[in-house]
Amino acid sequence: MKKLFYFLIAASFLFSACNLPGSGSPSPSVATAAALTVQAALDDPSPLASPTAANNSSGASTSAASSNPFASFEDVTNCRTGPGVNYELVTQIQPGFSVEIVGYYPPSHWLVSTDAGPCWVAGEFVTPSGSVSAIPTVTAPPTPKANAPENVSLQKWDIFCDYATNEADVTLSWSDKEDETGYRVVRNDVVIAELSANTTQFKEKITLLSGQTAGYSIIAYNTAGSNSSKTIVLGC
Structure with a gap:
């Protein structure tokens, strides 16, 4: 032309x-x-450029970008150096933010790219979008060596004795520890309850006659070991 x-x-x-x-x-x-x-x-050998060439190129780029896989979050979500709570925290992703997904670790963790660097989030907290099927499966880094939780520090304990019924209401409170799998409540050297991680209080009603006592302690544990609080003695 x-x-x-x-x-x-x-x-x-x-x-x-x-x-x-x-x-x-x-x-x-x-x-x-x-x-x-x-x-x-x-x-002149130069062909006449198409008037829509630039627009087509731009459209293709936009389409490719929009197909990239992303993860969005409804709650504050921990992003760690590996797929699990035993790995160190890298950053916390805030609700409403989206980050690019760069890898998948079966059965339920995503490797994402953040301003703080690549890190791992649990799939239960992620809403994925884009070309999820194209995400490569990745290998997890070695599990860091765990340390046993520090000794539990009891903060408060109460006992209310009902002498008419010979029953006592016991309440124990303590500060939460890091990296614990859970807690065990010990009464008179016997484990009487298993509690989940991040628990900070235990209550129970026991039979306790006038003049009797009961000794309590709290054990924090994980796969590396356990540590116990001091034993406190309560009586009516």
Whole structure:
């Protein structure tokens, strides 16, 4: 199209020159210029660019970007150096934020890219979007060596004795520890309850006659070991 356009312009110019009043034929310079213009148009190998080429390229890029897999979150979510609570915390992803998913670790962890670096989130907290099927499966880093929780520190203990029924209401409170799997409540050297991680209180009603006592302690434990609070003695 470009070549034809230049050819028509040159031909038109030549034709006009031929029909100028008082002129039987175009001047040599005009004819030469027109011929050179036509020849240049015919010799030009450059194709005419499509007027939608730039738009098509931009659209393809946008489509590719929109298909990237992303993870969004409804709650504050811990992102760690590996797939599990035994790994160190890297950052916390806030609700409403989205981060790119770069890997999957079966059965339920995602490796994501954040401003703090790549880290792992549990799948139960993630809403994935985009081309999830294209996400590569990755290998988890070695599990860090765990340490047993520090000794539990009892913060408060209460006992209410009902002498009419010989029953006592016991309440124990303590500060939460790091990296514990759970807690065990010990009464008179016998484990009487298993509690989940992050628990900080235990209550029970026991039979306790006037003059009797009961000794309590709290054990924090994980796969590496356990540690116990001091034993407190309560009586009616």
